[in-house]
Amino acid sequence: METSGTGEQRVIGPGGLDRLIGLLQEAGYQTFGPTVRDEVIRLAPITGVSDLPRGIGDDTAPGRYRLTSRSDGAYFGFAAPADSWKPHLFPPRQVLFSAIRTADGIRFRPVSPPPQRQAFIGVRGCDLAGIAILDEVLLHGDHPDPHYAARRDGLFLVGADCAHPAATCFCASMGTGPAVGPGADLVLTELDPGTPRHRFLVTAPSQRGAEVLADVPHSPAGPPDLRAAAALRESAEAALVRQIPAGEWIPDPEDPRWSDVAQRCLACANCTMACPTCFCVDINDTNDPVTGATQRSRAWGSCFEQRHSSLHGGPVRSSRASRYRQWLTHKLLTWPEQFGTAGCVGCGRCIAWCPADIDITEEAGALRRSS
């Protein structure tokens, strides 16, 4: 991703944002953004601003997610979509290759990459950081994953600063928000929704972003725009109620808290599915009984499943306590050793979507105190 953007800041109106989405489509990008669907905000193909969740907010708590109605008609008046961008880069099911036996051996047919480049509209800081973390795991090791690379290649990222964090958010703790960090092509800050001056401050951190922005009707940003954006960043940060304290700590593997949370945890794997960075997969071979062809695929797995750690016919992590311990320890503590980045971005989805109301920040806090 190029980072040689103009650094200059512009102001565009909602019409300008609509034009921006249209320009990206004309340039051959498949454009995705937040929409209201099935009583949640979730990511889907969009063609313009009318697809965005205008005037919709979200209200979350442990084990709770509700949409709310906003009076200001803000396009981005929510925290983060219920789902992360992960499925668009790393699908829940992915065929790795197919093969068929021939007279003189085996013929392999690799999977062809998707035909179109993607553009993500309205990426929150937490989710942008999530994409960078998946880049590290799947692209920057010794064995880059070509399927992720194909979807990641040429990805156009339009970030959106978060003005209304939810109660389950803790992005500031993880250094990922509420404002969007580095890595986007364009960054939007929505200003003064519900007024005639409803507009977006836009920055173009990348050359590519600057080029697209040049064709969108805009005016230069002035000090009031910058002040308003800064004030929003401050109020957003102040609105965060959850945190994970900084600094290293080593949990006691025999801490009774693990058993305590295990009694509540259902090992349902909602958290790992909702998480923007969880990448564990199960590999499977399936066969066509008619042609004799075989196919190797991967599908999202979860460390909460007993089969995840199966060895010599039995799981290493049999108890739920050991599996919850694996998930939390990996997400917060051992991931940085493995990949050089944090594992968690503080999006809080695991908290909202846990049917047992388990809160990673609360569990981490309790474990840290007794460590």
Add this chain to the structure above:
Amino acid sequence: MTTIDDSLSAHPFFTDLDPDLRRRLAACTQPVSFPAEAAILREGGAADRMFALTSGRVAVGVQTPGRGLQVIETLQRGDILGWSWLFAPYRWTFDAVAVKPVTALEVRIACIRAVLDADPVAAASLYRNVGGVMAERLHSARLRLLDIFGEGH
């Protein structure tokens, strides 16, 4: 010329014993040897000796009809053979046979019992060393009970 005491002190079982106790044990000890396939102990026999092996190889086992001697342990130089002399009914629980020609220091229990009965402190140190041998054999037996090389592993 190596004395019995020198030989005992070179054997790991006796190395850390009080030198005075070791001298008195030496007076109850004689060097012995067994050719290959000789029976050293028989199950049910009177447990009246302890052997400190100095060379060769001993198979400890159980005679089973139709299967001959089932070997449950192999002992070599540096090992101790026989501790049933410590406990009633003072009878051997296994057979022991020389696999390869064996040399050992044979400690006569009747002789040392007098020594140990007279000196509880000395007795305690000897029994502790026997306990160590038994602990190691028990640990080994328990590991083998786990059948770690078996089908489930």
Add this chain to the structure above:
Amino acid sequence: MTVDPMLPVPYRLLDRMPETRDTVTLTLEPVDEALPPPQPGQFAMLWAYGVGEVPISVAGLPGARRVEHTVRDVGRVTAALCRYTPGDIIGVRGPFGHPWPLESARGHDVVIVAGGIGLAPVRPVVQAILAERAAYGEVSLIVGARTAHDLLYREALDAWWREEVIDVRTTVDTPCSHWHTGSVGVVTQELHRVPITGAATVALVCGPEVMMRVVGATLVDRGVPAEQIAVSLERNMECGIGQCGHCQLGATLICRDGPVLPWASVHDLLGVSEL
């Protein structure tokens, strides 16, 4: 063209040598493209068409682009691999993982303790040592198995034992009605009979985790520095390239940071139950 690390490379089965009732050694050679030759301690992902993949350590490097893998029939994929006959095609990916520290063992005494199928990953080490014997000090190989019939590479073991170039000791768990060139007992009992020079010793240990825990602790008690003891660990592996998440032991990804790891790094982890 991006290299696809999940695409197997076809290898042909040249030879199938039964070792025990449930174990065979497969000799493979590339059909066309050859992968880089593995180093002792590394593993490959072997793919049985239509069944699946398993990680199998390299068990021998006979040269001429060939590679040997010893496979024990313990599940669907290994059962399929064990049934393959010469001419069959097996998919191979790799080599993966960290090898045995042969380089740092040079000039040292070497103690190798292997149990069960764990003898397979150390066989290429023994072969490498024998090929350059003068580069190493005293070398002992202690092999444990369930019964004498479960010992792998019996002919080779007998030959090594007879040649006395290295000190070979075999021991079996199960009572048996004949004694062979070995003992009845556990590997730690044989370990007590081997003179160990402490800091001048490098130890390589491979076998069931229970065995490695006991042997590792015994070696430390005998004065071998924990950094000079290497163990080969095993966890559920599905990709071999550090991307499926299954093989984690604490912060360690066994496929990427192991399977060979220093005792100093892992003995604490092995002591945590259900890690």
